[in-house]
Structure formats: structure tokens, C-alpha cells
């Protein structure tokens with residue numbers, strides 16, 4: 001049986017992590033045999049998705065969406081294909097297609113669907129922080145400069161929530177989610193008026209999606225995310241940029257690491273702002289140099 005490129009890439013991703021089939025199986029709570037079969041293209045989409053999550057394996061070339069099921073549905077809609085037309089093109093039954101769009105089904109039918117619907121679907125290159133060589137262990141714990149925080153405070157008022165806080169960070173929020181306290185900003189519900197988010201840059205996309213999801217759900221009124229300027233993903237262009245105001249900062253910010261040593265980013269950064277008012281944006285541009293992305 002021919003193994004789809006997606007399955008081959010998943011196998012490669014596991015190897016890149018240095019994980020055996022057994023280790024991956026233990027992480028997601030199945031047997032090594034299940035992983036072996038999956039890597040031969042046999043198994044359920046449910047297991048495949050669990051494996052993709054464990055490997056932080058994301059796809060490009062499918063539609064926008066938080067889950068593979070949503071991405072498939074969005075891609076089909078974007079191409080203007082009805083379920084019946086998709087069934088004719090793929091040789092799958094309409095109920096199989098609907099099942100795949102609900103997160104069910106088999107890997108074999110998924111592969112068949114992708115072959116017609118999204119033939120260019122590939123693994124998205126893993127995100128990296130690019131803080132440079134050495135000291136990679138703490139690259140995700142770089143703190144927002146205090147002067148910059150003052151400008152944020154001036155423009156947006158007091159910070160209600162820092163969903164990715166750190167005990168040593170100068171961010172003074174009414175509420176902080178701290179990994180050290182067992183909190184998790186990616187799963188705990190956000191609340192309050194204003195959240196300031198300087199996330200681990202190696203997981204930028206994940207955090208932007210979380211911010212967008214919590215804001216869309218109405219859990220938080222205004223969210224300001226400070227992240228590297230990466231605007232190339234389909235999701236950014238098709239979804240986030242349509243609702244967010246994006247401010248491209250001029251120059252480089254100097255972030256401090258947990259030992260207090262400062263370093264300017266070797267990449268440009270931007271603010272992705274959800275739910276802001278015109279006066280807030282005017283105040284921001286008065287104290288922070290930058291350019292609005294239109």
C-alpha cells in the first residue's frame with residue numbers, strides 16, 4: 001500500500017523528536033502496534049490527531065481552523081464543493097465525508113479526501129524563536145521591557161490578565177497564569193477587560209489562536225499580543241488580520257532574560273491587537289514608534 005506524504009511526514013516528525021513508536025504510544029495512551037499501523041496508513045483519524053497534537057504537527061495547504069476536522073470543512077467550502085460533489089470526486093460516500101469533518105473516520109479515507117481536496121497539504125515548518133545560538137533553554141522566557149509596559153499601560157489601562165506570566169516578569173497584572181502554579185494559559189479560561197500577552201515565541205501561532213479564540217468567545221474585551229512579525233500563515237492572512245489591528249514596531253525591543261541580561265530581538269516584532277478603540281490606538285502610536293498594517 002502506498003503511504004501518503006502526510007503519513008511519511010508524521011513518521012519523520014516522530015523521528016526528529018527522537019521518539020520511538022513505543023514512546024509516542026505511551027504519550028498518547030495507545031499501544032506501539034497502533035502507531036506502527038498508523039505509520040503504514042492504517043488506523044483512525046482520532047488517533048492520527050492525537051499523534052499530530054503530541055508532535056505539534058500542523059498542516060499547511062488545508063483551510064483555516066483549530067482542528068483538522070474544521071480545516072477540512074473550511075477547505076471544501078473555500079473550493080465551493082458541496083458534500084455530494086466531494087463524494088463524486090473522491091469516491092467516498094457523503095456520510096464518510098461528513099464524518100471526517102466531525103473528526104471521525106479512518107486514515108485511509110482522510111488520505112483519499114486530502115488527495116483530491118488539498119493535494120498540496122504538507123507539514124508546516126515548526127516555529128522557532130530565533131534568539132540565536134546558545135542559551136536556547138530560556139529563549140521562551142524573555143520579559144517585556146518595563147518602559148514598553150508603561151506605554152501599554154498608558155494606552156490600554158491596567159492589565160487584568162497575563163495568561164503566560166512569569167514570577168520574575170515586570171508585567172504587573174491583576175491575575176497571572178503561572179506554569180509554576182499549575183496554571184495553563186492555553187487551556188484555562190481567560191477573563192477580565194484587558195489581557196497583555198507576550199507568549200513563548202516558539203509557540204507564537206498557538207498563543208495567537210488561543211487569544212483569538214478567547215476574545216471571539218467574549219471572555220476578554222481587549223487583547224494585545226507582542227510577537228515576532230510573522231504574517232505568512234494562511235490563518236493569519238485569512239482570519240486574524242481581518243479582525244485584529246496590527247502594529248509593526250519600529251526598531252528592536254530589548255527583552256531581559258531571567259538572569260536580568262538584556263538582548264535586543266534579532267527579528268522584528270509586532271503587536272496584534274483585538275478589540276481596541278481608536279483613542280487607545282492613538283495613545284499607543286504617540287508613545288511607541290511603529291506603523292499600522294492596513
Ligand SMILES: C[S@@+](CC[C@H](N)C(=O)[O-])C[C@H]1O[C@@H](n2cnc3c(N)ncnc32)[C@H](O)[C@@H]1O
Nearest residue numbers: 140141142143144164166169184185198199200
Ligand atoms: C516570553 S515569556 C513572557 C513573560 C511575561 N508574560 C512577560 O511579558 O514578561 C513567556 C512565559 O510564558 C510562560 N508559559 C509558557 N507556556 C505557558 C502556559 N501554557 N501557560 C502559562 N504560561 C506559560 C513561560 O513560563 C514564560 O515565562
